[in-house]
Amino acid sequence: MVKTKTTTLGEFIIENQAAFKYSSGELSKLFNAIRLAAKVVNHEVNKAGLVDILGNAGETNIQGENQQKLDILANNIFIQTLRNREIVCGIASEEEDDFIPINSNNGENQNKYIVLIDPLDGSSNIDVNVSVGTIFSIYRRVTPVGKPVTLDDFLQAGREQVAAGYIVYGTSTMLVYTTGQGVNGFTLNPALGVFYLSHPNMEFPEDGKIYSVNEGNYAHFSYGIKEYIKYCQKEEGNRPYTSRYIGSLVSDFHRNMIKGGIYLYPKSSIASNGKLRLLYECNPMAFIAEQANGKASNGHRRILDIKPTELHERVPFICGSIKMVEKAEEFIHNS
Ligand code: P6P
Numbered sequence: 001m002v003k004t005k006t007t008t009l010g011e012f013i014i015e016n017q018a019a020f021k022y023s024s025g026e027l028s029k030l031f032n033a034i035r036l037a038a039k040v041v042n043h044e045v046n047k048a049g050l051v052d053i054l055g056n057a058g059e060t061n062i063q064g065e066n067q068q069k070l071d072i073l074a075n076n077i078f079i080q081t082l083r084n085r086e087i088v089c090g091i092a093s094e095e096e097d098d099f100i101p102i103n104s105n106n107g108e109n110q111n112k113y114i115v116l117i118d119p120l121d122g123s124s125n126i127d128v129n130v131s132v133g134t135i136f137s138i139y140r141r142v143t144p145v146g147k148p149v150t151l152d153d154f155l156q157a158g159r160e161q162v163a164a165g166y167i168v169y170g171t172s173t174m175l176v177y178t179t180g181q182g183v184n185g186f187t188l189n190p191a192l193g194v195f196y197l198s199h200p201n202m203e204f205p206e207d208g209k210i211y212s213v214n215e216g217n218y219a220h221f222s223y224g225i226k227e228y229i230k231y232c233q234k235e236e237g238n239r240p241y242t243s244r245y246i247g248s249l250v251s252d253f254h255r256n257m258i259k260g261g262i263y264l265y266p267k268s269s270i271a272s273n274g275k276l277r278l279l280y281e282c283n284p285m286a287f288i289a290e291q292a293n294g295k296a297s298n299g300h301r302r303i304l305d306i307k308p309t310e311l312h313e314r315v316p317f318i319c320g321s322i323k324m325v326e327k328a329e330e331f332i333h334n335s
Helices: 009-019 024-046 069-085 123-128 215-220 223-233 249-259 278-291 322-333
Strands: 056-060 066-068 088-093 113-121 132-140 163-169 173-178 183-189 194-199 210-212 262-265 295-297 317-320
Touching: 009 024, 009 183, 009 194, 024 069, 024 113, 024 132, 024 163, 024 173, 024 183, 069 088, 069 113, 069 123, 069 132, 088 278, 113 123, 113 278, 123 132, 132 249, 132 278, 163 249, 163 278, 173 194, 173 278, 210 249, 215 223, 223 322, 249 262, 249 278, 249 317, 262 322, 278 295, 278 317, 295 322, 317 322
Parallel strands: 088 113, 210 262
Antiparallel strands: 056 066, 113 132, 132 163, 163 173, 173 183, 183 194, 262 317, 295 317
C-alpha cells in the first residue's frame, strides 16, 4: 500500500487556516501554544508515577475537590504558555475561582480570543495510571478590543465557539480539535515531540452499542434515565449494549466517537444539575460531537444553545452517537 504523506499538526494548521473565517494568524499562534503546553503536560503526566508529585496538594479548588498536584501543574503550564505568547486576552479554568484577564505589557491587549480550559480532567485517575485529558474551548471576545475582558466574554453560548479540542493522555497522546470544519485527530510521536495527523475527519457512527454512565448513581437517577439504562441492558435486537465507564470524560468520549456509543452524566437526586461543567467540559465536547455528526444535549436542549449564567455552572450531559442520544432523550421525555 502506498504510504500517504504524513502531515504534522503545524502543517495542518497552516494548510487549513485559510478556511478559518476569522483572523487565522492569531488562531494558528494560539494552537501552537496549546500544542506546546500539551507536550509539556504529557511529559509530566507520563513521569507522574516516578516523581513524588502524586497525591493531593492539600488544597481544594472551587469545586470543593482535592487538587492533585498534577492538576495544579497542568493548570499553570497552560496558563503560563498562553500568557507568555500574548495571544489571548483572557483565560478561565476549572482550577481558577475567577477568570484571568491577560493585559499585555503596555496595558493594551489587542488580542481577540479567550480560552477556557479543564487542564486535567479525570485527575482522580492519575494515581491509578488511568487515562486523563485536557479540554479547551476558544471564543472571540464580545467586549471592545483593547479593554480588559469582562465576565460577559466568558458567558457566551457554546454555539459561539470558534474552536474546541481535547488532549487525551492515554496509551498514546492525541490532540483532537475542530474549528468548525470537521474534527481531526493527531497522535504525538514522543521521540520527536511532533503531533502527526492520524485520524482525519473523525465522525461518530450514527448508532452504537456502548453506554458510559456511573451506574453507582442508579438509585439517584430519574425514572426516565433508569428506564433507559434498563433498555441498554435488555436482551433484545442488538442489545444488551456493553457498559464502559473509564471515569475520564475525554477517554469515554474518544472511544465512543471511534466505536459508536453514548456518554451520560445526568442530573440526579444528589446532583440536581449533574456534575460536568458547561463552559469548559460540556460546550467544547458538544462542539466536537456536533462537528463529528454526533449529538449533545442536557436531555431536553442542545448543549450549545444553553446561555451560561455562571463561570462554573453544571449541566446534565448526554453525548454521542445521534441515534443513541435521541433514544435516551425519548425515555426522558416520556417519563
Ligand atoms: P464520577 C472527572 O472528574 C469527570 O469530570 C469526568 O471526566 C468523568 O467522566 C466524571 O467526572 C466522573 O465522575 O462521579 O462518575 O466519578
